[in-house]
Amino acid sequence: MTASAPPLNRKPQGLSLRRRLTDLLGWTACTVAFLVLAAAMTSILVGVARRGMGAMHWGLLTEITQGTGGGLLNAIEGTLVLAFGGLLLAVPLGVACGIYLAEFGQGKGAPTVRFLADVMVGLPSIVVGYFVYILAVEDLGWNFSVAAGSIALAIISLPYICRSSELAIRQVPQDLRNAARALGAGDNRVIFSIALPLALPAIFTGILLALAISVGETAPLLYTAGWSNYLWTGHLVREPIGYLTYAIWAFITEPFTEAHALAYAAALLVTLFVLIISVASRLALAASRRRLPHA
Amino acid sequence: MRRVYAALAALVAAILVAIVAFFAVEAWPAIGLNGWHFLTHDVWDVGRQYGNPILRDGRLVLPGAHYGILFLIVGTLLSTAIAVVLAVPIGVLAAIFLAECIPAALRTWVSFFVEMLAAIPSVVFGLWGYIFLIPFLARHVFPWMAAHLGFLPYFGGATGSGYGLLTSGLVLALMIVPLVTSTVRDALVAQPHGLRDAALALGATRFETLRTVQLPGTRRAMTGSAILATGRALGETMAVLMISGNALNYLPTNIYSPISTMASFIVSQLDGALQDPTGMAVRALAEVALVLCLISVVVNSLARGLLYWQDRISSAWPA
Structure with missing residues (x-):
């Protein structure tokens, strides 16, 4: 005030x-x-x-699911595997896209890319899941698998990572770039020694938000990752995998108390995880604002 | 090097185009078979599972198969309309509260608390609706509404189980309201102080200043975020799947009726559709996805266009 x-x-x-x-x-x-x-x-x-x-009890975190009881270890592991798998695919591509938009964004193609990425943010996630289902699960014969689930999550997080990286890199003052160029630095030197290091905390914030979205997604995984009561054995294709959001959706409609317990515990874990990431990304953003020299 | 980045960026952009094109190709046989009936009939029937496939218009389909999604279009549009009608005024009013009544030092975290509604996963909203909201609405709120507001069209009649149109609209409204609140709040805070001070100096009260000077300046942000929120509500899947009642071949008779939306229908029907040996059910479901894609692309393009117009180097929209 x-x-x-x-x-x-x-x-x-x-x-x-x-x-x-x-x-x-x-x-x-x-x-x-x-x-x-x-x-x-x-x-x-x-x-x-x-x-x-x-x-919640200790066994939930240490045991795997048995029928509609047991624990959630398989789902916790699956959620992490799928989320990180998605990021592994989306981060390099998304940040590269962000670099293009921020550093070379005056060209003719950039507004189109920006526009399509923004429209893609609004694409219903089930549509992405169905797309990956037909393409990877059916046509490529991967079945329900880590690969298919991760690709679906990657497609969903790509536009977020791309646009938030662009914004992060744009915030690095132009003077620093000019100074580097005056000293004879080329495109790559400017990007990797000046723009990226300074923009890193803000880029990281965008990646954290994409992680929160991936952990909370259900619809795109139902027909790509499937569900499994067992721990992941390391196969990228032809092995379904469990995840927490499935446990919420599937077990709450079962008539058994032990199934409900799994759903409630899974909801608590997912919500806690998303809240913690969101708060962390807020703090990281505040820190990055303080760190950046004022233009 | 620049070309490499350009190529990678083009790849990201190409994904959206690829998804829409993919569904168009996948759904093509179903589009030919269904014609406009797809959008105007409200009977979805994959046919007799064990009957011999018959030839219709040169395509193999199960006997009795009929694909019409009018009830899905109605369910999707009505639940979205209820959500937007509730979320826009509440979102704008809450934005005013956050921008004007909360000291700047606290504003970030107080806003963060309500805007966290956007970060809560859809399936958790579904769970909350299923356990807390539906029993509460079905026992206390809906019967009261039917008794006292029954004179309004569509508010009377059987209130049912609590699963349905109004419940879906309410939960969708909570899911999309942060988009409106955060956009309008930012726009309000960014208003030039001089205008406000001038209005106050002329003797207008704080609220009159807000209504006649500050709010009109946020009109474009308001419209843009409302359209964006519409897009979000149209495509919501899990929460709606858990609380809408998943009506099949049934048009709502009042605001308590069970409904189904296009997005949730894809989840609930894909398993069944895969059993169709002719594959036509999956293609018809792809046609549902195509319609949903096109609606979503049009709505989001409108919103983005409007917001770009307002601010050329606008930020990436928060989640």
């Missing part, structure tokens, strides 16, 4: 009753709208935490 802003509780003098009422109603509506959202968020967090804590 700047010094010029009058205090909210300023006593209006000589205002008509109608104007005063309108003001009161307006601010009340704003407060109520905010409270509705805060209440919904609190209800979700508290609900997930309470049910999840009630269901």
